[in-house]
Amino acid sequence: MMKPVILTGDRPSGPLHLGHYVGSLANRVHYQQQGWTQYIIIADVQALTDNYEHPHKVHDNVFEVACDYLAVGLDPAQTTFFIQSQVPEIADLTIYYLNLVTVNRLRRNPTVKTEIEQKGFRDSIPAGFFVYPVSQAADITCVKATTVPVGEDQLPMIEQTNEIVRTFNRIYKKEVLTEVRAIVPEVSRLVGIDGKTKMSKSLGNAIYLSDSADVVAQKVKSMYTDPSHIKVSDPGQVEGNTVFTYLDVFDTRKDEVVELKGGLGDMVLKKRLTEVLNNFLDPIRTRRAVFYNDKASVMEILKKGTLVTREVAANTVQEVKDVMYLNY
Numbered sequence: 509m510m511k512p513v514i515l516t517g518d519r520p521s522g523p524l525h526l527g528h529y530v531g532s533l534a535n536r537v538h539y540q541q542q543g544w545t546q547y548i549i550i551a552d553v554q555a556l557t558d559n560y561e562h563p564h565k566v567h568d569n570v571f572e573v574a575c576d577y578l579a580v581g582l583d584p585a586q587t588t589f590f591i592q593s594q595v596p597e598i599a600d601l602t603i604y605y606l607n608l609v610t611v612n613r614l615r616r617n618p619t620v621k622t623e624i625e626q627k628g629f630r631d632s633i634p635a636g637f638f639v640y641p642v643s644q645a646a647d648i649t650c651v652k653a654t655t656v657p658v659g660e661d662q663l664p665m666i667e668q669t670n671e672i673v674r675t676f677n678r679i680y681k682k683e684v685l686t687e688v689r690a691i692v693p694e695v696s697r698l699v700g701i702d703g704k705t706k707m708s709k710s711l712g713n714a715i716y717l718s719d720s721a722d723v724v725a726q727k728v729k730s731m732y733t734d735p736s737h738i739k740v741s742d743p744g745q746v747e748g749n750t751v752f753t754y755l756d757v758f759d760t761r762k763d764e765v766v767e768l769k770g771g772l773g774d775m776v777l778k779k780r781l782t783e784v785l786n787n788f789l790d791p792i793r794t795r796r797a798v799f800y801n802d803k804a805s806v807m808e809i810l811k812k813g814t815l816v817t818r819e820v821a822a823n824t825v826q827e828v829k830d831v832m833y834l835n836y
């Protein structure tokens with residue numbers, strides 16, 4: 509089998525949290541260790557589709573997200589980072605692909621549909637937002653990615669991308685574009701500290717990779733546990749106890765966690781979880797601070813990766829234009 513070409517990334521809408529770590533960052537480090545070709549897109553253009561009135565927020569978050577990537581051990585010598593807006597080839601491809609997609613098809617995209625509801629767009633959907641799946645197809649195909657690791661909620665994007673790829677190759681009679689395969693990680697999400705839904709910035713239930721040890725302690729203290737567990741002697745409930753959910757993910761002493769499930773007070777469990785999380789986050793925080801205090805180097809890393817990506821993308825655009833007779 510050929511070595512996969514991975515394309516993955518995030519909208520820069522804030523610093524990354526433990527949910528991102530569990531759902532994608534850890535896997536990206538793994539792909540890097542496999543020696544696979546990996547591109548990571550910082551999707552600032554996509555972030556602007558529903559944030560166009562806050563451009564400087566998006567701008568600042570590009571740096572935040574880049575610091576998080578570098579802090580968890582993604583290495584620019586092995587993984588190529590790029591900023592979406594700085595690869596004009598993506599905008600080029602998007603314009604051509606837009607002819608291959610109907611408005612009705614976009615309307616049926618479940619991810620877009622859900623987001624339109626969540627954001628309350630109703631009858632005022634920004635056109636740029638509405639067509640972002642097409643731009644995402646351009647992100648993926650510009651480097652001829654073969655594999656895109658995504659959460660469940662992004663699967664419709666991959667489907668839409670493959671439809672565009674097939675339509676393009678059929679109409680222009682050449683296998684210019686490559687179909688992609690989605691990898692959905694086994695553990696794709698982490699519940700937030702409120703114990704209700706997945707960890708997310710907008711719900712205010714996140715622990716960030718950049719949180720200080722004190723903030724982590726505070727957040728663990730506020731965690732949802734077991735309301736029926738009042739006295740230490742009461743039998744503890746494990747199911748749905750967020751502290752245990754986190755211990756299961758982050759505590760490496762698994763046999764001790766099993767023992768703890770026999771019953772113990774919240775205080776003891778939370779103290780342990782605080783230690784476990786801070787031990788896990790300490791090296792990440794230390795590395796992050798080094799990058800954060802050297803913004804010039806981080807931006808240089810992004811610039812270099814963007815140049816590498818542009819070279820590959822320019823080849824794709826050339827092939828695309830050739831079969832579309834856009835060569836004069």
Ligand code: TRP
Pocket residue numbers: 515516517518519549551554644647648656658662
């Ligand atoms: N849609 C992704 C998100 O909301 C970000 C993204 C943009 C992306 N382009 C991509 C993900 C290409 C994977 C592949 O976080």
